[in-house]
Amino acid sequence: MVTITLPDGSKKEFESALSVMDIAKSIGSGLAKATLAGMVNGTLVDTTYIVESDSEVSIVTAKDEAGLKLMRHSAAHVMAEAIAKVYPGTKFAYGPAIADGFYYDVDSPEPISVDDLKKIEKEMKRIVKQNGKFERNELTRAEAEAKYAEDEYKLDNIKSAQGDVISFYSQGNFEDMCLGPHVPSAGKIGSFKLMSVAGAYWHGDATKQQLTRIYGTTFATKEELAEHLNRIEEAKKRDHRAIGKQMGLFEFHPKEAQGMAFWRSNGVILYRELENYLRSVGEENGFEEFMTPQIMNRELWEISGHWQNYADKNYTCEKDGKEYAVKPMNCPGALILYKSELYSHHDLPLRWAEFGHVHRYEGSGEIHGLVRVRGFTQDDAHVFCTPEQLQDEIKGCIKQIFEVYKTTGLEFDHIELSTKPEKSIGAQELWDKAEAALEGALTDLGIDFVLNPGDGAFYGPKIDFHLRDAIGRSWQMGTIQVDFSLPERFDITYVDAESNKQRPVMIHRAISGSLERFIGVLTEHYAGDFPLWLAPEQVRVLSVVDAYNDYACEVVAKLKKKGIRAKADTRNCKIGAKIREGELAKAQFLAIVGSNEVEAGSVSVRRRKVGDQGVMSVEDFAQALAEEIKSKALPPKAE
């Protein structure tokens, strides 16, 4: 039974929560401001609201995503009210709910710093305690423009709003233009915390004014908020920059090489294993490997367009009056190789792969650990094919990408299909064909994707595969792009069955995107505990005392013979300490050897995150490891 308190104070009962929705709609918007204060299936749910927006009346609870979104958006309004009080004269641009919380872009007369957040938070708590109702007010476009004539952000928003009626929501002394919906009153907002202050451009446009963006998070209960904050703390420990340094994988020395990684031996192992795996996937799928020069002359980059279009992002140099650029892309190298031979339709498709080291002078604020660097390695490939072959070739690339992410245990956040942008080259007919080929390939393979209209490259549409890092940032990884531009610019052709010259289509594909970025995301995904085949240190053999050091070295030698990465820890310290250090170094297996093991020719095995595996013969141990490595099995689940 559900009881609804109507605005006039009378109560109305309904049989179930499900039916409330329909009844609410039939009663109309007047009900929208009512609070559902009754019982749902016999349980008191005081965080259940009926809400109204421009488009619908709906029922949400704080347990739903929709309810949380409502709370978060409402919290943004409350924060705005608090800021307006603490910093009079502040103008408010835009304050949506986002994953886990909300933000508000504001233009305040004085800068807001992180230290001010406490002040704002305190004021927010006061507002929430007062429990002011969120009231919906509607103005005509003309009234709205007159009321906010002094506020350039509001005017801008009013201008881009649809319809002639503009809705505003107010609570306390604060009003903001908003489609709604909101929780019924400020007191319904759960536990919140202001997180950080950052800059953000108006309309996301770097040529426009920069506003102050204040981020906050909101959850239904204090406990859930604490849990969320704890999750963030835990996620920070997975940061690949910290783990990279701890595990001796990679590190950064910005003074000497800003935005470029220095790789230590453990990192090189990881890098090479991954590279070899990607190479083998390419080989299995008919790709041949090429290598092209690191530095090529200006004329080449003018033909490709990179000299002009990325003037400030290229590393260039001049020798004896000639100008050069360090390659920012690998495609021109591949095109030169294509052009130096004559290919017929019998030769197509040509599938050419290259682990290409490229350099791009990214802006200082854009660099981020391994995931955004100035020097990186693309597992690049270029497919030259006929328009008829295009879709099958795209499918082949998609399949490789899925295979690699499955093997490495990473899950896509989303897949994007980006179509023709405003500024583009190539005939509409070609674009249509290419977009249809990409979409057809995705659809045929039954893959869900997000359409991103107008976000393709200027030379062709593309499919991007996106992943998230430890703290939820999304990164573009694999990509499949169709290109009409470069075949044209380099004037490459193939000979068709009628002996006519035809223009091939070019596909650019990268599976990992870049080895660096892939390793960065992989490191965070596994918090350094990689699948065994990738783990830099697979086994560490620990001698209980000096007397067994020789045996420990023998075991290491036997393991190495089986292609297993093993090291002996023969230092003079307690076994407990050796175990601790082995665990901290994330050696996947610890093999402990003492008098018992020497006698029996065995090892006492301990697996990271799993625990004691008991005693086994060195041969059995080596065999089991070799099999797991060969199978590229994912690591066992923790605990």
Added chain:
RNA sequence: GCUGCUGUAGCUCAGUCGGUAGAGCACUUCCUUGGUAAGGAAGAGGUCUCGAGUUCAAAUCUCGACAGCAGCUCCA
């Protein structure tokens, strides 16, 4: 590149009111010969990012540069 914050030992961080530096881990040496996450002792280690300024005196206050972090923008 933009906005904000930060910069102390190899690492993680203390350092009050301005009076020229401290801890833990790591490192070196010695002792210790031990069974599943830290044995003990001693020692060494710093131009407090850099450059100016204020001051009798600056790690500390001010300005600038550089770098890092968060977000924004960008990512062929």
